[in-house]
Amino acid sequence: MKRFRRLFEKFIEGILLSSSTITSLTVILIVLFLFREGLGIFNRSPLEHNFIIAVSKQNPVQDLSSDQLKAIFNQDITNWSQVGGKNDSIILFTVNDITNYFTEEELGASLEYLPQKLNEFIVSHPGALMHISDKNLPSDFQGHTIHVKNISVKDFLFGKQWYPTSEPIPSFGIWPMIIGTFLVTLGALLIALPLGLATALFLAEVADIRLRNIVKPLVELLAGIPSVVYGFFGLIVIVPMVQSTFKLDVGETVLAGSLVLGIMALPTIVTIAEDALRTTPRSLKEASLALGATRWQTLRRVTIPYAKSGISAAIILGIGRAIGETMAVLMVTGNASNVPHSFLVPARTLPATIAAELGEAPYGGLHFKALFALGIVLFLFTIMINLTVAYVRNKERK
Amino acid sequence: MTRKQLSQYIAFSSFTIISLVVVGILFVILGFIIVRGASVISWEFITGMPEEGMTKGGILPAIVGTGCLILGSMIFAFPVGVLSGIYMNEYLSDNWFRRFIDFMTNNLAGVPSIVFGLFGMALFVNYLGFGDSIIAGSMTLGLLTLPVIIRTTEEALKSVDDSLRTGSLALGATKLQTIRKVVLPVAFPNIITGLILSIGRVSGETAPILFTVAAYFLPNLPHSIYDQVMALPYHLYVLATSGTNMEESRPMAYGTAFVLIVIVLLMNLLANFLRKALGKRVKM
């Protein structure tokens, strides 16, 4: 009987142990799946699967960067000499162009003669640049494929262009989103920090205790209002307000995002900062007051320094939340994919991009993978934030 | 007035004014939506299907969908969260393992909700093959709230006086008996409160359900856990940004926002009420 009970206790303990590992497991799985899908964007050609760029065998050009390719397709580059080849003008050829050169009879009812015709084309047009599927290549192909420079982490992070669906070469530069996220968050902090901290100071040290006990729970309640609701309010009130105040063409701007995000962050900042201020022992405050310090001096010289690490942890956590906030920002910043150069232009953030585009990105495609790579960037931001918070809290303990 | 008194006067007055403004703004927002939304609310709105391109009718499928998601996520997250909270507070001493789990839990709590969306899509929708479904969405939301439930459980257990534990152990009760008979009953009201508050949070999350379950429009209510559903927060997003006729669907949007706020308010009230009611019972 006793042995049975001990076994039973061990069994329950095992269940408890396994439950407590689920969070760690989830974090590991998140990393695993994000990287599994997201890393696929790097170190591979920016062409969609199966597609290649081919040129004539006589063409000395062996590789091209995606910028060069884009320039060629935009007709900014029209001569091979501009990319290190012979002086010969570039003839663009994609599968869609095929009917300009060959009739349907020539290609066959089910395109069975297509490979052969491609061969003929490349032989007769030494200056051609072909963007085709490798399934259509004849076995005795008379051209050679061009090696397109892989997408590097650097291009991804610092690239200024995000055209994930442009043909034939999409661009996956997330610099506009990084700057957008940074600006929106910065603006939100500039709004929320002074206001939130002042309110926390008021509640903790100025307000009558009865007033505080009414206001604090209400503020906490506001922290629970869903972000779509704030976004909705932003869309119908703040966006038009921004537009008319600054006489803009569109009100959906970085500023609108910052305002909405700042307002949303207020309850959280007030709550956590007020809690932190409350950790200062009463005896220290009394000691200060008893020496003739005013309440304001006590606040500045004793209470705030004591609560400093708690307040900083709150601020850093707030930044983390702001960076990750999706819906409200998505609804009010206009989602333009240019690098924003001021607070009064539309912009997009990392999370908003994922939310807006993942639904339309074909599963497993480059665009899909790129969005997961965005997720990795966001996730790494979060880890950094958490390490910082852990560091600040650790310092406090000492 | 001396200089230091003057500076106190200036500082405190500005704090007071700023707080008034802050609290004012927050309540103006809340009031704005409540006032506009309340006029839309009717029996038909709560129990009807969306009609005429979602410019008329009701939001029943979204309410039902959100209900399913709350239920689904809580069935998963509540037991797991409470059990691991118990393990972390009652069994683990302050060693590397506990610090590791703590760190991971904090990390999970900090992961942006859209990343949960990505993860849920990759794992539940694609890898496990659930497709866009209630189960995929619920699991995603459940994982998202797990840290919150763990933390509130831990807090609740921490506030139980240690003398109760030692007292029970001294009487020869085993650790498990002590937890079940002594610690949990005392901590119960606060644990329940945490649970209810996290329901409020789950009901309003949009980003995690975008790619795991939420549907733009569905003419039917769900039949199984492998069905897609509409959900209130996503419905509000759709009505506000991409409805077929945004001007005409505006009243529907106000109504939906109102319902979302009411859910949060109700959960808060319920949590407060239960904390008081159950707390009293424990004391007796």
Next chain:
Amino acid sequence: MIQAEAKNVNFYYGDFHALKDISMTFEPSSVTALIGPSGCGKSTFLRLFNRMNELIGNTRLEGLVTVDGKNIYDKDVQVDEIRKRIGMVFQKPNPFPKSIFENVAYGLRVNGINKKSILDEVVESSLKKAALWEEVKDNLKKSAMALSGGQQQRLCIARALAVEPHLLLMDEPASALDPISTAKVEDLIFELKKQYTIIIVTHNLQQAGRISDYTGFFYLGSLIEHDKTQKMFLNPADERTQSYITGRFG
């Protein structure tokens, strides 16, 4: 001459009547001990003299409290000015998490004195008065939190002395200390009374007997007896004082 006085004082925490019609005077350069069972209102009474009770919401005071002949609850009195003139030492040592030097200099700094030479001088003399100088003079930059409990309490006394108070309030200043530190603090109080008027709350009757000139006995919010310490201990007028002193309750 009278340094401090309470006249017909009643004090309420909400509905709770904590001090009942208390009148008491304190002479300059004297030590008065307040004794009585736990919860009888000693701390509440002590804290009336630097208006510390105001920090708690929902309290009410009736009667007159004067220091140096001035009603300290008068409307035109600035509370921080009052508190500057009245030092307080608490039950648990509560140094600020700052250096030893900054702890002692705190009271001067908040009153607008920041000149290095003055601060140096005052810190040294205050630490000397608190009999701590020899132990810390080489480590003034060290954190006060690194001192022992007894040293911390003497630091808190030095901190209170630095603003040159007229009246020193001490709420069980030695109750958290070991016997040796307690003896040091008692010696210190004995020294200090040459210059300061001291009111001290204590649970330790021997201590009250050793260091005080006068003793007041509080019971359930009332002042039962107030007299010369020797008279109180040898020949108390009230039966309840007698029982308390002989250890029958409290």
